[in-house]
Amino acid sequence: MARDLSGIVLIGADSLIGELGGDLTALKTEACLPPASFDDPDAMISAEAALCFFELAAERLDCPDFGLRLAQRQDLAVLGPLYLMMLTTATVGDALHLLAQYLRLHSSSLVVGFTRNREGALIDYAISFSHEHDDRQVIELGLALVTGFVRSRAGPDWYPLYAQFRYGAPTSATLHRRAFGTEILFGQERNAVCVDSATLRMPMQSPGAAAHKLAVQMIRRRDAFDGGALSPRVEAAVRARLAYGQTCSAETIAGALGYSVRSLQRGLAEAGSSFEAMRDAVRADLARKYLVQSHVSLAEIADMLGYAQPSALTRAFRRWYGVSPLRYRRDARP
Template identity: 35%
Template sequence: MTAFLIRGTVLFEADDLIAELGGDPRTLLRSHHVDPAATRDFERFIHYEDAAAVIGDAARQLQCPDFGMRLARRQSIGILGPVGVILRNAETVGDAIDSVCGFLHNIVLADAAELIRMPQAAVYSYDTLLRNEYDRHQMVEKSMAVAMNAFRVMLGADFVPLKVTFQHRRMASLRCYREVFGRVPEFDAEINAVHLPLYALDRPIQDRDPAALALAENYLTRIRPDLAFAEHVREVTRRLLIIDHASLVELSKAVSLHPRVVQRRLAQEGTTFERVLDDVRRALAWELSATGAPVATVARALGYSEQSSYTRACRRWFGESPRQLRTRLRTPQPDPSDGPGEQELGGEELVLGPGEQETH
């Protein structure tokens, strides 16, 4: 998995909670390469997967299946830094949630959130990119509980959502969930979501500071993720292509995100899954053709059920048939040290790699 980073305050108060439950916080944190001091320093970063492992291990070792939610209840939205500033200073609740959803990927590359306005309700959904299933479920429950903290800051301490859903099975007692969300969630659902009444989005945020909002938005706009999500998708797609499972559905399963979230993240980076898949196929076609592999073998490796589909794609990519491409790549090229006097440059065709463009 790609080593995503997150601010250490994602584990704020984790040491105290671990100790209260009878654990050794320093040992547990350091076993996952987390400096205990980093959990109370907004300027320190830790690996996202390590943070999730701390929460997951604490839940298992201390027999506390609601550890993620308990930790969230001890944390204020102050741990969110500039995101917390937006929540307190946007014009309306809907504006605040929209902004957070838009900026979340900038500060936590592994996370994605979305606010969808339906005819009867507004649906806030959340997902995260983690391979360890149990750790992921703990992190999802923690993040959804943090979202509830934010909703109650904006809508009042007595706010109860219309519905709460989780993709995973129930891990803790129903009482634990009711204490956090005000109602019992639905499990084994399509998405992790909190359903809010539509009128709640229009509620103005009291005592807001427009100047603070502008500063927070300016700060978040300048942050760039440490690694493009599209590059991660490209890497996973290539592996899936090898086992003939390169589809949006299979890719989404591999990265533990809903297909709609995958497409939205790719769109934010100016691409689509279909374009990434096409680029991966193009690069692989070049590599395999250079080895002299039979055309039929290359077509199958690229996931084409019909050789004619590969032929059309090859002409689109390289302007020649698969056999012509293979012949060209297998033909010895002139030594670059040969000067124009030894090799007629004008009579040679320029050979471009799969990631190059001819300049004029």
Template identity: 30%
Template sequence: MKPLARYAALHGYTELGRSLGLDTVELLHAVGLDPAGLRVQDRWVPAVAVADLLERSASASGREDFGLRLAERRRFGNLGPLGLIVREEPDVRSALRVITRHESMFNEAVRTRLTEQDGIATLRIALDLGEPVESRQAIELAVAVLHGLLRGFIGARWRPLEVRFTHPAPRNLRTHLRIFGPHVHFDQETNAIRTNTTDLDLPNDMSDPQLRAYARKLLPDPPYRTRRADTLDRVRELIEVMLPTGRCSVEQVARSLGADRRTVHRRLAAEGETFSSLLDATRAELAQHMVTNRTHTLTEIAELLAFSTPGNFSRWFRHRYGCSPTQWRDRVPQGQPDTRTNGDGRNTEDGQRRRTQPDLAEAAQR
């Protein structure tokens, strides 16, 4: 079944659409949504229909910032019962952990991952819509909503160190700069918000310790999936950092984690993974987007992904995707997003994983 989202994801849509001269009823019908359903915020609908609606609305209104404008109308209450629980968490970090663990309660398509390294906290946001569709507006909505939640906890003066998007920059950056501040970057490897880890230690002034235990009892176990342990996220991130250095091994990763090789293997096994499977999946995701986005030659990609020769990379790619890197690249018109699926069946995201050589060099030094 395709991932679902609650109608709460479209809170404020009718008012925003009408203010921009849109026929919101016609647009809702066009993607198979019931206009009357907007009044029932807890009703579930296909997440892909929500993403399609946002794209059509942005196109019809001529506003590339449609998703951002919709995000500005969101409040804690739009999270439903989860919002009540999040407000009672003692600090920003614990609030984020509750959100990422239970986000499927309000949107099954959103994937949020928090990692911390060298004093920097990175919140990565991705969408799994169940089929290949344009998702720029939905991504910007999700990132801006999370950004708004962080400002609610930390304070209105807070600004992230950086906000990243995988898609190209819009013609007009005014709304992005107004909402996120000056450090907004496009054509990046992932959609993410980066801030100091010390920001996550700040107390939540909205929290009431007497209500916290009671509020948490309201949370059911995640119905569809449970967040994986921090070890998995940290190993995946270290693989991304170490691949271009040519020193990506389980021993090197274990050393970076302050653990031994057996401990890393045991923790990954508890999550249903092995180091080899995680390395192969991470390498495949990077390879797919690097080949699609044409930033590097195939020889450069082979080197960045730590293959000994371009021929080895080509053979591995063909085994993984059923065609050579050249054939893959030729099938995707230059400048167009790739809409095929990767090796494990998940859909690719528009413009993801576009990395430059300086980006990789910088990552390798962190």
């Protein structure tokens, strides 16, 4: 299944690469991005190629904070009607919840989660499909843009309560602290920022009822047009729930997407898949990433992925990869 990403993710990358002394044409060629990728930000591009492009840019330019630097040249206004609709919500929390609900209409390969907790809400950011690329540049770009949006409402001195990332700490975290503050955790189970309750309750400055009505109509028309793309939506929903250790059954996913269980299963069958197969594939991908990119224990991974015991995860992991989880973790790390 083709995975697409909106070309808006590339805005500003050409000038940044030029300033860093890089060869944009060579990077596009190596990543298999079409030559005209930067000409139309509204065009859809291959998500695999985009992930490869960001990974190569950071590596070839010796710029491990490439995504954070790019975030300084972008903002969420590039989301067009979705951004306008966010501005017309009552509170910052409502705007973030809306972003989590509708970002898929811009890029089915990205998923934003909005989960309430005791401190406020966790806003997490993830790639919605299995891949082999180092995705930290895209993840940091996305979370920095979300943080920047909140800061534009809460004031220039606002920072999330904390930010957390799956991968290990970089050699230098200067730009991370500039973007997210001093409370940054690495080697965690997810990529997320925590927004405090007081900030979530802050009112948005609404452009007015007419603008809100127009934005809602545009988003709903696009949502209706996108309705046939069921498999990516199910995969993204499964990935989001498993990332938080939430119950992930056909019933919960169908309810979250507005389907009956029968309609969900029928739609997936027509696409040549099933809910069980899709959940199994997402579990396999997340288990591998948790083992390699974080220091989370096997028992914690099993619990997050919905297994009653670590032994059940071990059996599943052997079926997926032919080795035990601990052996895989040991062999994958330098």
